[in-house]
Amino acid sequence: MALPRYSVILVLSAGLLVWQLVAGWSGLPPFILPSPLQVWGRAVLAWEDGSLLRHSLVTLSEVLAGLALGVGLALALGYLLAKSITFERVLSPYIIASQAIPIVAIAPLLVIWFGPGMLSKILICALIVFFPVLVNTIVGLRSVPEELQELMRSLRSTRWQMIRYLEIPSTLPVFLGGLRIGATLSVIGAVVGEFAGADRGLGFLISVGRGSYDTALVFVAVFTLIGMALALYGVVLWLEARLLSWRQRPDQPTLILGEE
Amino acid sequence: MDTALHADLSEQTANQRTPILVVRNLNVTFANDNGGLRALQEISFSVFQQEFVCVLGPSGSGKSTLLRLLAGLLVPSQGELLYYGKPLSEARYSVGFVFQRANLMPWRTVLQNVSLPLELQQLPIATAIARAREMLELVGLQSFESALPRDLSGGMAQRVAIARALVHDPDLLLMDEPFGSLDALTRERMGAELLRIWQARRKTVIMVTHSISEALFLADRVLVLSHRPGRLQLDLPVSFDRPRQEDIRYSPAFGEMARRLRRAIAGP
Ligand SMILES: Nc1ncnc2c1ncn2[C@@H]1O[C@H](COP(=O)(O)OP(=O)(O)O)[C@@H](O)[C@H]1O
Ligand SMILES: [Mg+2]
Numbered sequence: 001m002a003l004p005r006y007s008v009i010l011v012l013s014a015g016l017l018v019w020q021l022v023a024g025w026s027g028l029p030p031f032i033l034p035s036p037l038q039v040w041g042r043a044v045l046a047w048e049d050g051s052l053l054r055h056s057l058v059t060l061s062e063v064l065a066g067l068a069l070g071v072g073l074a075l076a077l078g079y080l081l082a083k084s085i086t087f088e089r090v091l092s093p094y095i096i097a098s099q100a101i102p103i104v105a106i107a108p109l110l111v112i113w114f115g116p117g118m119l120s121k122i123l124i125c126a127l128i129v130f131f132p133v134l135v136n137t138i139v140g141l142r143s144v145p146e147e148l149q150e151l152m153r154s155l156r157s158t159r160w161q162m163i164r165y166l167e168i169p170s171t172l173p174v175f176l177g178g179l180r181i182g183a184t185l186s187v188i189g190a191v192v193g194e195f196a197g198a199d200r201g202l203g204f205l206i207s208v209g210r211g212s213y214d215t216a217l218v219f220v221a222v223f224t225l226i227g228m229a230l231a232l233y234g235v236v237l238w239l240e241a242r243l244l245s246w247r248q249r250p251d252q253p254t255l256i257l258g259e260e
Numbered sequence: 261m262d263t264a265l266h267a268d269l270s271e272q273t274a275n276q277r278t279p280i281l282v283v284r285n286l287n288v289t290f291a292n293d294n295g296g297l298r299a300l301q302e303i304s305f306s307v308f309q310q311e312f313v314c315v316l317g318p319s320g321s322g323k324s325t326l327l328r329l330l331a332g333l334l335v336p337s338q339g340e341l342l343y344y345g346k347p348l349s350e351a352r353y354s355v356g357f358v359f360q361r362a363n364l365m366p367w368r369t370v371l372q373n374v375s376l377p378l379e380l381q382q383l384p385i386a387t388a389i390a391r392a393r394e395m396l397e398l399v400g401l402q403s404f405e406s407a408l409p410r411d412l413s414g415g416m417a418q419r420v421a422i423a424r425a426l427v428h429d430p431d432l433l434l435m436d437e438p439f440g441s442l443d444a445l446t447r448e449r450m451g452a453e454l455l456r457i458w459q460a461r462r463k464t465v466i467m468v469t470h471s472i473s474e475a476l477f478l479a480d481r482v483l484v485l486s487h488r489p490g491r492l493q494l495d496l497p498v499s500f501d502r503p504r505q506e507d508i509r510y511s512p513a514f515g516e517m518a519r520r521l522r523r524a525i526a527g528p
Contacts, residue, residue, distance in 0.1 A: 145363075147359055147361070147363045148363060148365065150328075150333055150357070150359075151357060151359070151363055152380075153332075153333055154331045154332070154333060154355055154357040154434075155354075155355075155357075155376070155377050155380050155428075156354070156380070157380050161380055165365075165376065165379070165380070166365070169365070169367045170365075170367075172367075244367075246366055246367040246368075246408050246410075247366075248410060
């Protein structure tokens with residue numbers, strides 16, 4: 001297991017080195033291609049004047065709130081749809097159609113309706129997170145073993161006990177798979193929302209950097225966003241490792257497939 | 261003193277006379293495209309307290325359906341199911357159900373699987389755990405309490421399932437081919453073990469099995485269902501002394517009864 005970690009660092013350093021060399025030799029001005037060292041310098045500056053932290057926290061709050069809202073709605077609706085064929089028949093065409101709406105196209109609308117503050121970004125995050133979590137929740141609930149349901153019923157379990165002792169633990173692996181996708185998507189949602197109109201956040205910082213030819217700042221914001229998405233992904237992986245330790249581990253877990 | 265003893269005795273005989281379960285003119289039809297599938301037809305029998313009843317029959321004869329009815333998981337199309345004279349839907353009785361596959365929750369440890377019925381009854385967790393430990397000891401798996409189901413062999417998993425079915429001291433123990441997936445030797449050992457547990461707990465047991473000798477070895481009575489639609493083909497009392505020894509399997513009476521059962525299963 002030492003090899004992958006080692007190789008990640010190796011590939012990363014090699015990439016940075018190539019970038020530094022290309023930036024140096026090509027003679028491109030920094031506002032087109034800043035070198036890694038210039039980006040680093042700009043990051044230190046943005047950190048010291050407090051702007052990087054401030055904008056990051058705004059985006060992170062939007063992402064987390066949007067994630068919570070989207071996941072909450074997806075769980076509630078997913079439970080209804082999984083339990084009721086009628087509900088599913090009536091609602092699923094609209095839910096699927098809603099996925100055909102490009103989020104980039106309705107983001108400006110949401111900003112018009114809900115203002116340029118955090119609320120519109122939270123809604124966009126929630127929208128983008130909603131679908132994958134919903135689908136996985138339904139798939140998970142539908143695949144709760146019939147025999148275990150009979151066991152619970154033979155023990156005269158209540159509806160709430162059925163949820164707590166059987167449906168939640170049994171659905172958890174599939175649900176967390178959906179959350180893993182949702183967590184990274186929600187970062188995209190926040191940035192899309194901020195592009196559509198905002199005065200704070202990392203998306204806003206990118207707009208500012210682009211407008212003032214401060215390309216290094218754009219890079220700083222982009223890398224922060226990548227770091228944020230990776231961290232969220234990592235949190236879900238950590239949750240999976242903790243909550244799903246009862247499952248057989250594969251010999252070679254990978255990041256993309258997790259420990260399925 | 262004398263009268264108390266007398267009352268005690270008459271209560272005991274009364275217990276033996278009032279059946280715990282009465283099944284009367286039971287019919288079950290499952291909906292399907294051509295007029296419904298008849299699974300059980302005009303079944304009537306009674307089960308007395310502490311009785312060990314085995315159910316035999318060809319596959320598709322409605323044995324599992326019968327157990328699911330008794331567990332309250334299914335309502336009959338017609339007929340009566342009474343628990344101490346009350347319809348099952350109104351009676352308050354508890355069941356322990358053992359399925360063909362152990363049917364354990366893979367995310368719970370062995371101990372947590374066994375304590376599940378008590379947790380559902382909302383017993384304090386410490387009590388639940390303590391009683392689950394006792395049951396695990398009874399089935400001889402105390403050293404596996406923190407193992408996960410995936411680490412158990414088939415026979416061990418089935419023993420956990422039996423412990424789980426008994427831990428809440430149910431009024432009725434229902435078993436659907438509990439040893440069906442085990443190899444012959446493990447199966448016989450489990451049968452003997454089940455008998456030992458039953459001897460200690462004296463539950464009313466209804467057990468579906470495919471094995472004639474298992475039924476004769478374990479049961480006070482053997483019911484035979486006919487090919488679909490399941491009708492009661494034979495209701496055979498088995499009166500070997502208890503506790504039973506392995507060697508009754510080789511007695512002439514055993515062989516004679518096995519022959520009768522085999523004929524009944526094969527049908528008229
Ligand atoms: N839920 C159900 N819906 C429709 N048909 C069923 C259902 N359960 C059982 N059956 C049918 O009823 C018959 C009896 O089934 P079962 O009780 O499982 O038999 P056995 O356990 O004796 O093999 C079978 O033909 C089976 O296909
Ligand atoms: Mg069956």
